[in-house]
Amino acid sequence: MQQYTLENIRNLALLSHCGAGKTSASEAILFTAGAITRLGKVDDGSTTSDYDPDEVKRKISINLSLLPCQWKGTKINLIDTPGYSDFVGEVRAAMRVSEAAIIVVCAASGVEVGTEQMWAYCEEADLPRLIFINKMDRENADFHRTVEELQSKFGAKCLPLQLPIGAQSEFQGVVDLLTMKSYIGSPPKEAEIPSSLQNQADSLHEKVVEAAAEVDDRLIEKYLGGEGLSLEELSHGLRQAVVTGKTVPVLVGSAIQNIGITSLLDAIYDYLPSPKERDVVVAEATQAIEPSQDASLAALVFKTSADPYVGKLTYFRVYTGSVDSNSQVWNATRSGTERIGQLFTIRGKTQEPVPQLRAGDMGAVAKLSLTSTGDTLCSRDKPVKIASILFPEPAFSEAVHPKTKADLDKLGTALSRLSEEDPTLEVHRGADTGETILSGLGETHLEVAAGKMLRKFGVGVVLETPRVPYKETITMPAKAEYKHKKQTGGHGQYGHVLLELEPLPRGSGREFVDKVVGGRIPKNYIPAVEKGVNEAVQEGVLAGYPVVDIRARVYDGSYHPVDSSDICFKIAGAGALRKGLSQGQPILLEPIMNIKVTIPEDFTGDIIGDLNTKRARVQGMEPGGGTNVIEAQVPLAEVLRYAIDLRSITQGRGSYTVEFSHYEEAPPHIAQKIIAGRQAEKT
Numbered sequence: 001m002q003q004y005t006l007e008n009i010r011n012l013a014l015l016s017h018c019g020a021g022k023t024s025a026s027e028a029i030l031f032t033a034g035a036i037t038r039l040g041k042v043d044d045g046s047t048t049s050d051y052d053p054d055e056v057k058r059k060i061s062i063n064l065s066l067l068p069c070q071w072k073g074t075k076i077n078l079i080d081t082p083g084y085s086d087f088v089g090e091v092r093a094a095m096r097v098s099e100a101a102i103i104v105v106c107a108a109s110g111v112e113v114g115t116e117q118m119w120a121y122c123e124e125a126d127l128p129r130l131i132f133i134n135k136m137d138r139e140n141a142d143f144h145r146t147v148e149e150l151q152s153k154f155g156a157k158c159l160p161l162q163l164p165i166g167a168q169s170e171f172q173g174v175v176d177l178l179t180m181k182s183y184i185g186s187p188p189k190e191a192e193i194p195s196s197l198q199n200q201a202d203s204l205h206e207k208v209v210e211a212a213a214e215v216d217d218r219l220i221e222k223y224l225g226g227e228g229l230s231l232e233e234l235s236h237g238l239r240q241a242v243v244t245g246k247t248v249p250v251l252v253g254s255a256i257q258n259i260g261i262t263s264l265l266d267a268i269y270d271y272l273p274s275p276k277e278r279d280v281v282v283a284e285a286t287q288a289i290e291p292s293q294d295a296s297l298a299a300l301v302f303k304t305s306a307d308p309y310v311g312k313l314t315y316f317r318v319y320t321g322s323v324d325s326n327s328q329v330w331n332a333t334r335s336g337t338e339r340i341g342q343l344f345t346i347r348g349k350t351q352e353p354v355p356q357l358r359a360g361d362m363g364a365v366a367k368l369s370l371t372s373t374g375d376t377l378c379s380r381d382k383p384v385k386i387a388s389i390l391f392p393e394p395a396f397s398e399a400v401h402p403k404t405k406a407d408l409d410k411l412g413t414a415l416s417r418l419s420e421e422d423p424t425l426e427v428h429r430g431a432d433t434g435e436t437i438l439s440g441l442g443e444t445h446l447e448v449a450a451g452k453m454l455r456k457f458g459v460g461v462v463l464e465t466p467r468v469p470y471k472e473t474i475t476m477p478a479k480a481e482y483k484h485k486k487q488t489g490g491h492g493q494y495g496h497v498l499l500e501l502e503p504l505p506r507g508s509g510r511e512f513v514d515k516v517v518g519g520r521i522p523k524n525y526i527p528a529v530e531k532g533v534n535e536a537v538q539e540g541v542l543a544g545y546p547v548v549d550i551r552a553r554v555y556d557g558s559y560h561p562v563d564s565s566d567i568c569f570k571i572a573g574a575g576a577l578r579k580g581l582s583q584g585q586p587i588l589l590e591p592i593m594n595i596k597v598t599i600p601e602d603f604t605g606d607i608i609g610d611l612n613t614k615r616a617r618v619q620g621m622e623p624g625g626g627t628n629v630i631e632a633q634v635p636l637a638e639v640l641r642y643a644i645d646l647r648s649i650t651q652g653r654g655s656y657t658v659e660f661s662h663y664e665e666a667p668p669h670i671a672q673k674i675i676a677g678r679q680a681e682k683t
């Protein structure tokens with residue numbers, strides 16, 4: 001097996017708005033580099049990257065895929081990521097273990113929401129990057145318009161390194177603005193620059209030379225002195241410019257026609273940084289550690305995939321040292337020893353056993369017991385924790401209802417496996433409603449999760465909007481009496497309770513007070529009365545929701561020396577409570593949430609308008625730096641599907657968080673609807 005030094009590895013994430021062609025481009029890269037012998041297609045479900053049945057079915061990427069190949073003696077660990085925003089957790093993980101990124105842009109659609117998002121992520125993570133303008137063969141493809149858009153959004157550092165030859169159905173190849181050569185067709189044949197492009201190529205070449213010279217004093221001197229720079233000097237200067245983030249080269253091609261891919265591979269090799277050029281960021285320490293293959297092991301787990309047959313597969317990136325098959329490592333995150341079995345390198349779904357994985361490289365291992373995504377594996381005597389991956393918080397929830405009894409039995413295991421595999425999924429039990437709630441990043445995310453449950457674990461479920469945990473209370477003090485008396489044959493039943501109910505301030509909960517004097521209800525029956533009250537408050541008289549914020553005071557009653565019993569006083573307590581509730585002018589309470597919506601400033605009006613239709617009270621705004629954070633209080637019932645509304649208003653540019661604030665009286669017209677709905681449900 002070939003071992004690579006740190007300098008001879010490139011780890012990079014392919015990023016874009018959905019559908020710009022990352023998976024197609026990665027397939028073309030693997031093919032061009034000779035890692036695969038057939039060029040698969042997304043539309044046929046035959047790509048190396050999108051092998052998952054859900055990906056084949058939906059024709060989109062859902063999971064990150066590791067796609068290594070070799071180019072000029074260098075190992076390129078390409079990570080294809082999904083563009084659909086519900087799966088952005090995979091993007092976060094892929095970026096975290098990459099030294100660089102390629103942002104793919106569609107030549108017809110230009111800069112899209114996802115493009116801006118990915119650019120922002122790269123800026124935040126300080127990742128050197130290339131831009132690949134794909135689909136040059138498509139109708140409406142326009143290189144110059146796309147470059148202008150890129151430069152106006154992201155600045156002049158987006159620097160064309162190529163020019164397309166022809167466009168749309170006439171697209172044939174690219175002009176390399178560094179070597180000033182043309183490359184036509186697939187596989188590319190070297191040619192002269194078409195005369196029609198010569199002037200344009202000359203002036204753009206000048207820009208490339210400037211960018212390359214600028215980063216190096218020696219080169220700039222030479223350049224300003226009018227001396228020509230050698231190809232080697234230019235390439236070296238450009239590399240510096242890219243690695244330091246001063247320049248983002250723009251390349252062009254067509255993944256489908258496999259045009260421009262050789263140049264893309266060359267650019268990855270020539271300009272993108274190796275693992276040696278980036279410090280390893282550790283958690284809980286002031287200093288980053290230097291990447292080295294001779295040091296102790298430090299590896300970060302960036303993905304876990306659960307499979308009922310193969311078991312658990314753990315993907316990790318080695319930062320320092322090395323790890324061997326059939327060895328032991330220390331999981332510093334969980335403080336435990338982990339046994340490493342056979343190590344693999346992974347390409348799509350193909351696993352290849354390897355004896356060792358060294359710093360800079362990535363691979364996987366099966367059946368780890370305590371390790372999960374984000375953990376650091378290291379050596380016990382030199383424990384370190386690498387900075388973990390920041391996953392987005394789940395923002396969209398649905399209730400999971402098993403289809404059958406058999407499904408119910410397996411539901412818990414399936415859900416916990418799924419959330420182990422995907423850190424952006426969360427499972428919890430709904431407060432008061434008792435429903436199992438699955439939260440994720442959007443509707444598609446949860447649909448895919450439900451599909452996986454069926455396919456991987458044989459659990460059929462239906463997803464529904466979660467119920468709102470309404471509550472009930474009273475608004476007036478009330479007194480109520482209930483006598484439970486029955487004479488049936490032998491000895492009878494007797495319990496008699498007088499209750500006083502009193503509304504309490506919101507959020508007080510429930511109180512039970514014993515005020516009986518003179519043994520009119522013997523002390524030993526009081527717990528039974530309380531039990532009856534506590535059971536009855538679980539189902540209010542309006543719509544059967546739990547009753548809160550009341551004080552129930554038992555102040556009188558009577559008993560029978562033979563016929564009274566605990567059960568009789570329980571029945572009397574419950575009966576008195578129900579009567580009292582009806583007399584206390586009961587109302588329905590609804591949960592109110594604090595919502596915090598972060599959006600680009602331009603959407604402020606639309607968002608506030610929409611919040612107003614949702615009975616929200618806007619409490620504050622914090623504009624600044626082009627974004628606005630709107631804080632409001634809003635009934636939970638109005639924002640159960642807010643993720644979907646927000647996405648459609650802002651085309652995916654917004655985000656939000658909600659948390660419970662308090663309960664409030666539901667307005668009468670809303671309450672009436674809910675009460676009627678509950679009655680219909682019962683009959």
Ligand SMILES: Nc1nc2c(ncn2[C@@H]2O[C@H](COP(=O)(O)OP(=O)(O)OP(=O)(O)O)[C@@H](O)[C@H]2O)c(=O)[nH]1
Nearest residue numbers: 018019020021022023024060061083135254255256
């Ligand atoms: N004409 C043309 N179509 C392309 C090209 N590259 C990709 N496509 C098509 O664009 C669609 C999306 O391509 P993908 O490769 O799946 O794009 P992606 O960026 O991986 O998509 P997601 O992973 O879902 O974000 C598919 O129908 C491809 O066939 C190209 O160079 N030219």
Ligand SMILES: [Mg+2]
Nearest residue numbers: 022023060061
């Ligand atoms: Mg894809």
